[in-house]
Amino acid sequence: MGKTLFCFPLIISLLVVFSGKASALEKPVVAVFDIETQLVKLSAPVLNGMSDYLASLLAESGVFQVVPRSELKKRLLNQKAESYKNCYEQTCQIALGRELAAGKSLSTQIFRLGGGCKLSMSLFDLKRAATEAATTTSGQCDEKGLVSLLDVAVKQLVRKLDPNTKKSSNYLPAAVAAEGNRTNDDVTDTDITAEHKIKQGVSEEALKSGKYAVDIISVELHSGVGTDIDEGQEGMTSAPVLPTWGAALRMLTYKWKYYRWTMLCGAGGATFKEAAHNYWYVTTDPAFNLFLDWFDHHQLTLGLGIGVGVFKVKDYYNNYLENVAFVMTPGLRYIYRFEAGFSVGGGFQAAMFFPGNHNNISVVNSFLLSVSF
Numbered sequence: 001m002g003k004t005l006f007c008f009p010l011i012i013s014l015l016v017v018f019s020g021k022a023s024a025l026e027k028p029v030v031a032v033f034d035i036e037t038q039l040v041k042l043s044a045p046v047l048n049g050m051s052d053y054l055a056s057l058l059a060e061s062g063v064f065q066v067v068p069r070s071e072l073k074k075r076l077l078n079q080k081a082e083s084y085k086n087c088y089e090q091t092c093q094i095a096l097g098r099e100l101a102a103g104k105s106l107s108t109q110i111f112r113l114g115g116g117c118k119l120s121m122s123l124f125d126l127k128r129a130a131t132e133a134a135t136t137t138s139g140q141c142d143e144k145g146l147v148s149l150l151d152v153a154v155k156q157l158v159r160k161l162d163p164n165t166k167k168s169s170n171y172l173p174a175a176v177a178a179e180g181n182r183t184n185d186d187v188t189d190t191d192i193t194a195e196h197k198i199k200q201g202v203s204e205e206a207l208k209s210g211k212y213a214v215d216i217i218s219v220e221l222h223s224g225v226g227t228d229i230d231e232g233q234e235g236m237t238s239a240p241v242l243p244t245w246g247a248a249l250r251m252l253t254y255k256w257k258y259y260r261w262t263m264l265c266g267a268g269g270a271t272f273k274e275a276a277h278n279y280w281y282v283t284t285d286p287a288f289n290l291f292l293d294w295f296d297h298h299q300l301t302l303g304l305g306i307g308v309g310v311f312k313v314k315d316y317y318n319n320y321l322e323n324v325a326f327v328m329t330p331g332l333r334y335i336y337r338f339e340a341g342f343s344v345g346g347g348f349q350a351a352m353f354f355p356g357n358h359n360n361i362s363v364v365n366s367f368l369l370s371v372s373f
Contacts, residue, residue, distance in 0.1 A: 030058060030123070031067045031102040036088045038111035040141055050150065054108060057154040063162045067100050075099065090124065097126050104132065108153075110146060115292060117141040119149040121157055133160045140297075215343070215372045218250035218262075222349070224366035226271045226279075242271035244364050250285070253372070261286045265305055265329075267351070269364065279364065281309025281327040281351060297337050301347075305329035311353040311362040325353035325362070333370070343372045 032055040035047060042050070052069050059066040075096060076087060087093055090107070097105040109120045122134040135156040139145045226244040246269020253262045261284070268280035287303030309327040333347030346369050353362040 027063065027065045028103045029067060029101065030064045030104045030106050031072060031093070031097040031100050032058060032069065032106045033072070033087055033093050033108075035108045035110060038109065040110050040112050040117060040146075042143075042146075046143060050146065051108075053147065054106075054150050054154070057150065058106070058158075061154065061158045061162075063158050064104075067102050071100065072096075093124070094126055094129070097124075103127060108150075110149075112141060115298070117146065117149070119146070119153050121153045123157060123161070133157055135160065215253040215255065216251070218253060218370055218372035220248040220250065220267075220368045220370040222246040222248065222267070222269055222364075222366035222368045224364060226277065226362065226364040242277065244269050244271045244366065246270070246279075246364070246366065248368075250370075250372075255289070258289050259287065260289055260301060260303075262303075262305075265307075269366075271364075277311065277313050277362075279309060279311045279351070279353065279362070281307055281329070281353075283307030283309075283327055283329055285329065287333075299335040299337065301331075301333045301335060303329075303331050303333070305331070309351075309353055311355070313362075323353065323355040323362070325355040328352045328354070331368075333368075335370075335372075345370045345372075 032051065034051045035054065037047065055066050055069050058064045087096055088107070093105045093107060103126055105124045105126060107122050107124065111118055111120075116138055117140065118136060118138050120134070120136045123132045124130070125132045135153050137149055137152045137156065139149045139152075222245065224244050225241045227241045246267060248265060248267035250262045250265045252264060253260055263284060265283045265285050266280070267283075268278070270278040283305035284307060285303050285305035287301045290300040290302075292298035292300065305328065307327050307329075309325055311323045311325055313321045313323070329349055329351045331347060331349035333345050333349075335343050335345035337343040346367070349366050349368055351364040351366070353364075355362075
């Protein structure tokens with residue numbers, strides 16, 4: 001009885017060891033080749049580091065065995081043929097992969113397209129001489145963005161090849177985990193792409209509701225020209241065009257997917273030359289948003305502010321005439337939003353004053369620069 005009890009744990013241990021070895025043998029061996037870039041400038045050390053990082057991601061997934069990158073580099077250096085110096089061609093990768101006793105090869109391309117970067121990843125089965133799986137994803141072209149693209153692409157590729165990864169917390173996007181009402185089995189590539197956006201600075205609330213964090217305050221500097229348009233008996237006449245300088249303070253700008261609304265905008269300025277004018281106004285500004293890139297960093301906004309204001313004109317007797325007016329401020333702005341959350345921009349705006357007791361319209365056309373927090 002004692003010998004039986006002694007042998008039982010030994011048998012269990014041997015079974016665990018051999019099952020682990022069998023499991024390891026079942027994992028395909030992959031040769032991860034250098035990342036190829038097109039129209040994307042990366043230094044050789046950075047590109048080499050990204051290729052090594054890609055190999056470590058595949059090994060970390062637990063689905064593949066990876067040919068050591070050092071061995072791959074050694075074989076490449078030892079090859080005398082010119083074609084092996086940059087082994088991007090499929091024929092080169094097949095030949096070298098087979099020399100390294102790999103069952104599969106992984107090729108990755110990064111290329112600039114449409115204001116951003118695309119990453120394409122293909123897993124090639126060397127025995128069948130056919131592509132087994134492929135994935136693509138899009139993002140920013142800086143180093144941080146490209147590294148995040150590698151994370152997303154590997155997760156997408158692994159999920160296509162091994163359904164068991166759906167049960168691993170390493171492959172569960174944070175946005176899905178936060179919902180609490182979904183299982184790991186129904187996670188899609190869209191969820192993983194959403195996680196990629198979260199890493200780039202877009203909040204989970206933004207992905208769910210389409211609204212980004214509110215800009216608390218925005219400061220603008222204005223420079224342009226101003227004039228009066230008078231509707232008299234002789235028709236529409238225009239006063240001399242005068243240079244203007246001004247500033248605006250925009251508070252509480254709520255931003256949705258395609259719309260934004262500045263709750264309160266206060267602005268003021270003055271014109272100088274021959275006569276002196278000054279003005280101020282308070283408006284509320286709805287606007288339409290147009291995004292120019294995948295990560296919503298580059299934006300165009302077309303807005304129309306509505307409110308009230310005062311336009312003071314100095315007459316020939318050096319007295320100020322104060323005109324309370326209805327104000328409209330159509331404007332076109334370009335905005336660049338940084339990952340840190342603040343944004344800068346520039347554009348054009350026309351402030352039009354419509355006094356209720358006069359026939360003249362005062363117009364201030366301005367170029368502007370802005371910073372938002």
